[in-house]
Amino acid sequence: MDIPKTTSPSTSRWQPSAPLWQRAPNKQADGAPLADLMMLIPRLKHYSEVQINHLQSMLEEVLKEFDEKIVFTDINLKLNVIWVTVLPEPGLCREVALAIRKRVPEAVMVGNQLKSTTTELQAGGWRNWAMLIKRAVLKQTVKTLPHEPKR
Numbered sequence: 001m002d003i004p005k006t007t008s009p010s011t012s013r014w015q016p017s018a019p020l021w022q023r024a025p026n027k028q029a030d031g032a033p034l035a036d037l038m039m040l041i042p043r044l045k046h047y048s049e050v051q052i053n054h055l056q057s058m059l060e061e062v063l064k065e066f067d068e069k070i071v072f073t074d075i076n077l078k079l080n081v082i083w084v085t086v087l088p089e090p091g092l093c094r095e096v097a098l099a100i101r102k103r104v105p106e107a108v109m110v111g112n113q114l115k116s117t118t119t120e121l122q123a124g125g126w127r128n129w130a131m132l133i134k135r136a137v138l139k140q141t142v143k144t145l146p147h148e149p150k151r
Helices: 049-069 092-103 114-121 125-144
Strands: 035-040 070-076 081-086 108-110
Touching: 035 092, 049 070, 049 081, 049 092, 081 092
Parallel strands: none
Antiparallel strands: 035 081, 035 108, 070 081
């Protein structure tokens, strides 16, 4: 069985480790940047050890499917997220996110890839966020417009 592509300097599998920015690679050996994706798993920090082990086995399946294209993975129980660093290939973040979502249906994409992946992951989900943001911006704009004094 292959060892999962995670790094954890702690002695136990589920203890806190160094911050992600210190552990996750951001460049390839030749200096070219890598791509990242983050997926939220609601209530992950409340999962039992059996559920966490199952989640890990699902992620290992994704690792095997994408072989050398996935550089790093991390399960963050405190933040309820999984972090995946991949090679910078067009569409790879989307493919990996869909593969994770297929095995872990409650996983939701987070970040700048939101629009491109959630159209298939959550029908109309990104449209709702876009409308909420648009309304908030419009409200803020109306509040900041100068008013003419009454005569």
